[in-house]
Amino acid sequence: MAKRLMCKTLGAACLGLSMVWSAPAAFALADIIETPARPTDLAPDNLLTDATRVGDRIVAVGERGHIIYSDDEGKSWVQGEVPVSVTLTAIDFGSDTHGWAVGHSGVVLHTSDAGATWSLQIDGIRAMELAIESREEQIAAMEARIEEAPEEEKEDLEWALDDLYFALENIQADMDIGPVNPLLDVWFENENRGFVVGAYGMFLRTMDGGETWKDWAPRIDNRQNFHLNGITRITGGALVVVGEAGQIHVSVDGGEAFERREAPYEGSLFGVIGTGQVNEILAFGLRGNMLFSSDLGKSWRMVPNSAGTTLNDGVVADDGRITLVGNSGAVLMSTNGAETFREHFRSDREGVMSAVPISGTDLLIVGEGGAKITDARGRNLQ
Secondary structure, eight states: OOOOIIIIISTHHHHHHHHTOOHHHHHHHHHHHHSOOOOOTTGGGSOEEEEEEETTEEEEEEGGGOEEEESSTTSSOEEOBOSOOSOEEEEEESSSSOEEEEEGGGOEEEESSTTSBOEEEEOHHHHHHHHHHHHHHHHHHHHHHHHHSOHHHHHHHHHHHHHHHHHHHHHHHHHHHOSOOOEEEEEESSSSOEEEEEGGGOEEEESSTTSSOEEOGGGSOOTTOOOEEEEEEOTTSOEEEEEGGGOEEEESSTTSOOEEOOOSOOSOEEEEEEOSSTTOEEEEEGGGOEEEESSTTSSOEEOOOOSOOOEEEEEEOTTSOEEEEEGGGEEEEESSTTSOOEEEEOTTOOOEEEEEEOSTTOEEEEETTEEEEEOTTSOBOO
16 A cells, blocks of 8 residues: 655645646656656666565566565665656555556556566556546446436436536546556555556456456446545455545445445545554554544544644554554554554654564655655654
8 A cells, every 4th residue: 555745745735736736747647657657776766666575576666667675675686677767656566476557647557577577558548538438338327227217306416417527528528638646555455356546436346357357436436536545454354535625435345335434534645554463453544533443434533643644545554553644754653452652753854654664673664755665653763
């Protein structure tokens, strides 16, 4: 799971800028989708947005299409071969060899060799085509429903039909601009089945390892097309999606259907993790807000946090220790199941986007300053 400095923590401002780009900028986007990432020894020191462990390897993604991997707990890095130069925002593996990375311009990348080489599966244009096909199917179904509905129900259904037409027109207008909207997170269960989520309600599912994708946005209650920022599976098997405007969606049937949960916070949630305990959810985001549920989101409590800085990602170590990381060098740690967190701000104050537990209680963190090895509190060891 990933959290992103470029279009995650900056949120609507970054996305708003993307939408005012001119047509020539759209062509520039096409260029960086078609331009391979440039090899550089500086990739481990540049902005990295997410990292994950796959077997004994750690793989991280970042700006300019950089994907790097380490087989020695982050002491040294090798740059993977990547066919695009866009900023990448998130990475996940469905097996020890098959992984997916997503990023700006709606790109989805796939590796079958644990991150050494990557191929482009889809981009934002294809994602918009899928969304258009989906909206057209919804419109046809709604029109048929209106024809058969009792007179007293038709007005409400016609309003819903107008919303569908409006959504379709927005997507068609975006096609003229180009693939500017980013994907923001990815989760795969195995080598075949996975989901990606992103800006303006983008939500796609594949059942064949990314060979084909289906627009999954109609499966959730998100009529305003708010950004979807994070997706994960928690202990017990439930899938959880979080996003803008306090959105929390939970599925207990593997993602076939999602239920919207009422949250005590209506701001942006940038990430979600489980705690290691069955049905427990920890969601977090803007201004350090943290929400905890022990019953799949049916009830919530706010977790105390005086740090007040935006939180981007979280991870649970084998010993149950929970670590959250965020802007301004924030590293928060809990050893009591998310009841409370101890706060530490790194001296460099650079934003931290993701963390991976390594040997002992140490961490590998990635963010504005690249990849760094730290102790459990986030203090540099290397």
